[in-house]
Amino acid sequence: MSGQPMATVWRRLAAELAAAGLDSPQAEARLLVAHVMDLPLNRLAALEQLPDQAVAALDRLVARRRAGEPLQHLTGQAWFRTVQLAVGPGVFLPRPETEVMVGWALDRLRAQLADGAAPIVVELCAGSGAISAALAAEAPGCRQWAVERAASALVYLRRNLAASEVVVVAGDMADALPELDHQVDLVLANPPYVPTGRRPDLPATVRDFDPPEALYAGPDGLDASRVVAQTAGRLLRAGGQVASEHDDDQGRSVPALFVAAGFGAVADQVDLTGRSRFVTATWDGRPDTMGAGAGR
Template sequence: MNLRALLDHAVAVLTTARVPSPEADAELLVAHVLGVSRGQVQAQVVTGASVDAEQRHAVLELVERRAAREPLQHLTGRAAFRSLELAVGPGVFVPRPETELVAQLAIDALLAVPGGSPRAADLGTGSGAIALALATEVPHAEVVAVENSPRAYVWTRENATRVGASNLRLVFADLADALPELDGTLDVVVSNPPYIPLGAIPRDPEVRLHDPEAALYGGADGLDVVRAVSATAWRLLRPGGTLVLEHGELQGADIRALLDADGWRAAATTRDLLGRDRATTALR
């Protein structure tokens, strides 16, 4: 079958299913099956390349699953995050592009620590995305990644092994009482906790049906785990250390008030590239 015809069919199916980015997803699924990059798929289309029956069948099967709103990252087994390619699948939260801003805020705080080896912890690390970004982009830092979900921890461990950051340590523990041996010694604590209120249902089927509930919902007001992160970070950070929290676009004011009440200083909310409140930072 002609590759262009296969791609056109895939785009049509995904468009009908209202998948948000049908052209990109179709090209990425074909690239996955063919074992090439998306750019190489585009080049092969221009040169009139064809696919064999087995490849066609594999692409069509993946397209149908994507049309049913199974996450693209589950189908390919990969998610891009900053300079990293992470392994993901059922049981772990798929890292989002907006979380790259959260990682950047934590990286900037680490780089601002004078001398020596700055120390950071990522509470509720999931796939390890933020922790691995810190460890690879600030190689002189010591980073600890904390996760309490057995299903997610499998992916955390796989990604740590794949990336091979020797300055990263994994800890299987609940974030509420994690790392007592590090009390008062860390420079940065970062977290992307579950922050969706229990009564709020995510619009996207990929999130609603496939992301683990423990990574989504944060109690009646969405802030239960944020409160736990605030308490743990207060315990772990040295005076002057930085807390970085991801949250929903309508939660900035509530989180600043929560942090102010807990004794944090200089709480400030940063907007993402779409102009939505995305992360709040504060000083111990």
């Protein structure tokens, strides 16, 4: 079987990725070689030769990457905190910005678990299930549900949560899980939040490869966040909390939605880069609004 030296191929692939303007060409080249050879990254150092067939496969993948396809679509995998997820066309790729919101949730859940509780957690707009999978891995013992509407995302969601006890719910978050009304301890969401008219401003890798139903939320980008606020108000018990991600220029508009929906302790939170990134709020369980949906 003929082949080519690994170091030569890797350098050539990295140079081609660099020429396309990618930020981490050497790391991406390593990941693609590991993917094609079906090896963990820490075994690559021992690889001296690549079979011609593997080189041909790598050349095809690098061409797709140079055309803007996300690396995660090429490998079929994405990392989020401690979990590895199956991803591909039709599902939103999890972003590192969202990891901070999960950290906020973990702090609360671990405190409740330490008190002997088994908190009820609902994730709305679950996509690949990154948030729910990370919580299941890092705070075992919670009772979890994950709600998603898009059929293409549900394929990945079911796969990524198959080994966990998280219950997957197919449907619109607006009327999901009525059996949990006023019982939930924590609601989490990373809803779509891009204003429809901002489509031309998005990077091509986002605009062309993330599914539209995961990105756009009406003319002001707030349509889905409004539904999150209403649904969280329906699901949460008195004293239950919600965290919902938003764009960095929605640090006033999204918290205002939660105030209007009847939440207390509404606070805007920043991500690792210091940008406004998610709102947190507590449901006060006002008896005049619970159950009837009035004012929400």
